[in-house]
Each structure stands twice: as C-alpha cells, then as structure tokens.
Amino acid sequence: MENETILYFSMFENLGYFRYLFFILGLILYCTILFFNVAIILVIYLEPTLHQPMYILISCLSLNSLYGTAGFFPRLLTDLLVYSHMISRPACHVQTFVIYTYASYEFTILTLMAYDRFVAISKPLRYHSIITPRVLIILIALSWIYPMFSIGIGIILTARLRLCGNEIKKLYCNNWIIAKLSCENAMIDNIYGFVVLITTVLIPLTFIIYSYFKILLICQKSSKEVRKKAYHTCLPHLVTFTNYSITIFCEMTFTRFENLHPAVAVILSLEFLIIPPLLNPLVYGLNFPDIRRKITNLKISKQSVHPQFAH
Numbered sequence: 001m002e003n004e005t006i007l008y009f010s011m012f013e014n015l016g017y018f019r020y021l022f023f024i025l026g027l028i029l030y031c032t033i034l035f036f037n038v039a040i041i042l043v044i045y046l047e048p049t050l051h052q053p054m055y056i057l058i059s060c061l062s063l064n065s066l067y068g069t070a071g072f073f074p075r076l077l078t079d080l081l082v083y084s085h086m087i088s089r090p091a092c093h094v095q096t097f098v099i100y101t102y103a104s105y106e107f108t109i110l111t112l113m114a115y116d117r118f119v120a121i122s123k124p125l126r127y128h129s130i131i132t133p134r135v136l137i138i139l140i141a142l143s144w145i146y147p148m149f150s151i152g153i154g155i156i157l158t159a160r161l162r163l164c165g166n167e168i169k170k171l172y173c174n175n176w177i178i179a180k181l182s183c184e185n186a187m188i189d190n191i192y193g194f195v196v197l198i199t200t201v202l203i204p205l206t207f208i209i210y211s212y213f214k215i216l217l218i219c220q221k222s223s224k225e226v227r228k229k230a231y232h233t234c235l236p237h238l239v240t241f242t243n244y245s246i247t248i249f250c251e252m253t254f255t256r257f258e259n260l261h262p263a264v265a266v267i268l269s270l271e272f273l274i275i276p277p278l279l280n281p282l283v284y285g286l287n288f289p290d291i292r293r294k295i296t297n298l299k300i301s302k303q304s305v306h307p308q309f310a311h
Helices: 018-046 053-070 073-081 088-122 124-130 133-159 175-180 187-220 224-252 263-286 291-303
Strands: 006-009 087-089
Touching: 006 263, 018 053, 018 073, 018 224, 018 291, 053 073, 053 088, 053 133, 053 263, 087 088, 087 263, 088 133, 088 175, 088 187, 088 224, 088 263, 124 133, 133 175, 133 187, 175 187, 187 224, 224 263, 263 291
Parallel strands: none
Antiparallel strands: 006 087
C-alpha cells in the first residue's frame, strides 16, 4: 500500500441506532469537559490574586485537557454520525501527535507541580527567589517543547513505513497500531518509542514520586499546622497524579491484549482522554478555597448584574 493510503476505524461498525445514544452521551461529556476547564482557566486568568505559580500550572493542566480532548472528541462525534469511518494517513498522524503530546504534557505539567510544591514546602523562605516568573516561563516552555519534538520525530519515523493493512481497531489513531500495520521492520521505531517513553513518562513519573516522598519526610518533621497546610495543597496534586497514572497505565498495557472484550478495550483505552479532563477541574475547584471562592464570587456578580434572574 502507498503511504497516502486511507485508513478506517473498524470499532464503529455494527453500532446500529446505538450510535445516536453514544453521540448524545459523548457530546454531553465533551461539553462538560469544556465548561469545567474553561471555567478554571478564566477564573485564574481574570483574578490577579491567582497569578501565582501553583495556579498558573493548574490552568496549564486545564489548557492541556482542552487540547487533548479537541484531538479526540470532534473526530469521535463525527464518526458516530457518519457511516464512512475512513481517515487519511496524514490526518491520522496529526491525531496521533495531538493525543500523544497531550499524554506527555500531562506528565510534564504534573512534574512541574511536584517541583513547585517541593520548593514551597522544603524552602518556603526562598520560594519566590527560586520560582520566579522567568524561571516558571522557561520550565513551562521546556515541558511543552521537548515532548513536541520528541514525539514529532517518532511520528515522522512511523510515517515513512509502508503499510500492508488499513484497519485501526481503536476509536482513535495510535502509533503502535500503525506500526503493526507495517510490512517493514519497525525495530527502529520501537526502540525510539521506548526512549521517548522513558524521557517523557518514566523519568517525570520517578521525579514526581521522589518529590512527594521527600515532601512526606519533611512534613513528618514539621509542626502539625505546617503538615496540615502541606497535605491540603499536595492532596489535589496527588489525586490528579494517581488518577492519571492509572488511566495511562491502562491505555499502555491492557489495551494491547488482543483477547480483551472489545467493550473493555474501548473503556480502558479512553480513560486517559476522559477521566483526567473531567476530574481535574473538579479536584482543584473543590479543594482550593481561592479558586472555589472566586468561582462563587463570579456567580454572585452575575446575579447582581441581572437581579431579575436571581429569584
């Protein structure tokens, strides 16, 4: 087959009228994700008191959720309505790039959050001299640029392969599946993919675990008040980190078992694209009083502007 071949998603076959139910559920889910994450970003952007490293990183997490879901949901909703589920190979590579970079950005942003909390708790008096606006901008830029280039090179390597098949047994494009469709030896791609996995997932994962372990040790030697404050600010990050680690592990591991039931495989492969974008804004919005208070104030302000709708 030529590299410009048309691929198609076989998982959408035989859905019948259930496709409309899935479309409605998917649309509601996507709109909910958009609403929650846009609300977090707007509140942090509009409130000068929230222009602090911790809150800026939270907004980056929400921005990444919007980015990742934009690479998945519009295509999914379209495929649920149409009867032709074909996609060009270049478009498939673009979707793979968006979803892979989203997955990597999530870990790099969580790494910056762990570093931010580590400095705040271990060196509170030097925090503002270490995490300066300039340093924060550089760290955020690096956390986005490296995954973009490393994953982009991996996509280019896969794009050079000649394919002997065109059936994608997933609801979205995936580099691993495209490599499996290749007629050629994909050893170079597999080795490079493993290197990217180490640098964009395993190393950040190790650093996050190490940071929170050190924070835990510091808290054990601190006063009760310091421990309470540290646990309160770190708990949402730990919930987000644990949740995302589990979902990405399910996608990377269990979905490669070909003997899984299709419904189970679909659920496991979609968790990292649905649960973190939906759960993260709820975790931060409910657990951080500053964010919760500002959201409440915005609601009150709207009611005061339109008193006729307040009753």
